Amino acid sequence: MLEPHSFAHGRWIAPGANAKTIASPVTGAAIARAGGSDLDFGAMVSHAVQTGGPALRAMTFHQRAKMLKALAVYLDTRKEGLYAINPLTGATRRDGGIDIDGGIITMMVIASKGRREMPDGHVYIDGDIEQTSRKGTFLAQHIATPLQGVAVHINAFNFPVWGMLEKLAPTLLAGVPAIVKPATQTCFLTEACLRMMIESGLLPEGAIQLIVGGTGDLLDRLGAQDVVAFTGSADTALMLRSNPHIMRNSTRFTAEQDSLNASILGPDAAPGTPEFDLFIKQAASEMTVKAGQKCTAIRRMIVPQAQLDTVSEALTERLRKTTIGDPADDPRMGALVSAGQKADVLEKAAMIGIEAEQILDASAFDLPDGPGFVAPMLFRCNDPDAAQNIHAVEAFGPVSTLLPYRDTAHAAELANRGQGSLVASLITHDPQVAREVTLASAAWHGRLYISDRDSMAEGTGHGSPLPHLVHGGPGRAGGGEELGGVRGVLHYMQRTAIQGSPDVLTAITGQWVPGATEKPAPQHPFQRTFREIEIGETITTDPREVTLADIEHFAHFTGDTFYAHMDDDAAKANPFFPGRVAHGYLLLSFAAGLFVQPDPGPVLANTGLNSLSFQKPVSPGDKITVRLTAKRKTQRTDDYGEVAWNVTLYNQDADQVAQYELLTMVSYER
């Protein structure tokens, strides 16, 4: 008998006398005792806020990203321990792959995004400097800093590992501690994974805690710096988000809840096309993976009226091949998570049956005995416009309904009748259909998955939320967003507009802002190591005259003989130019010639250039000078880091003629 423990204020706490018995969905036997212990929720919040939060906030984004990566690598080495108990949730090994490996990969991706897209500092810079003064002495910059409270994650039963890790990764990367509350039915798998994370020793004290069982008065203790991230039913979400403390303190509350996801077969995807086959394959897989207990599963299949019969036949034929059995034997489909869930699914399927004809039921299958087993249930609704339940009732199991549509606009209208979903897919080889459906429907869905013969081999799947992409949806889907790369991290941070002088903004962000103090470099910056270079270090070069001969030489050498450089009359007729002017790329090349120090040194490579703008034409006879200022440093490995330089080119009248950000890789040590 498993005895999942809570992990509160640094201690493991066993199930109490009133623990709930969890029954196997496969055999009905008791498999675990969970909850029923008296947890001190006040002490848990204090532990997170006073110990976990400060420890996490002392780390930079990159340090936290490295910690997440190490954690993911560690879990990967121990994941077989999780796969061993995965069948007790009713899930097959394939289902477990989405949950366990899916969770680990999600953590890896968020870690890598943190390293690549966030600074090695404590302040995230959101957008560009806002020029709010004429002379540039008073500027503004949006920044984001970690919330100083705790994130409470309330998770659904269907993904005990992924559901935890997909919320934890962005939370910890933001620098916020978390209290995880898994659904009781599958909490033993979550506990096993969280226990591994604690045993890894990689997390600071107080960074994560676990509640097995109820949340008691936890939500009443939350305030303005806390976040609740919920996944589960719409009813529970509504009840929790209506908590007066949450409303009074404007505690952030994100919900990911019921979703009547749709898949549309394009009007062009007739039988015999690769798209038709793809639709059938995807539809069958989405119905049976995790026995349909996926927040993204397809509940409504919207197909052209003319194809309704063919799709019905092809899909029932494919679904009939589904083997159902003990998940430990690795059949195609395992069991629902519990007898209670089975009762709920059958009740919801009956509501759908009021409006639709069931064209595939249990009689077509060899269904094992056991409290959680159900067969795929396929319905067909001939009048989707009049139907209500089809668009409103989520049967959280292998249940889906076929709906016919008249034209593309009608297909989008039916998809939107779900009143907000996590994902809708469209299988079409016609980009115009894709555009029409997107314009008519994107506002109702968190993600649109459009696939055809060209992309299907690399398609990531209708039902797979990716860490890079937003996961969430409007309306019935909860109105929240999770994941989405750095977007998901920002849900645990506060955006603040900082107004001040360039020096103030530079000190706060650690990134040099034009107008801030420039320090003379003690040595040519190309001779300084990554460690030595200081933000604001500047060199100004000698001037160089740009001659007509230079322009002509560059034109013939490169082949860029555009009239603005070669034909004085034609150039003068152009409102932008006073006559023949230097090529912008000639100026860039001259700039490099002016600021480069040619000797071997710590600078390893020029890796790119951002935000190039040419602001004023340079005429033959003008003299240009270059100013190079160290703007931003990002350590990439132990051996080297990226230095971004602000480069400005001036003419003899001190007018700025060009500006860009130059990226170089620089050795950490000499």
Ligand code: NDP
């Ligand atoms: P619930 O909404 O009942 O539970 C979700 C989570 O909320 C669980 O961790 C649950 O814990 C917790 N919870 C329930 N009541 C409270 C409370 N009063 N205070 C604090 N936490 C609470 O959903 P289920 O998991 O039972 O699933 C029910 C239905 O929800 C499904 O049939 C499906 O329709 C939908 N669902 C949708 C999902 C989606 O992502 N779209 C995902 C999962 C479910 P405990 O288990 O201890 O009660």
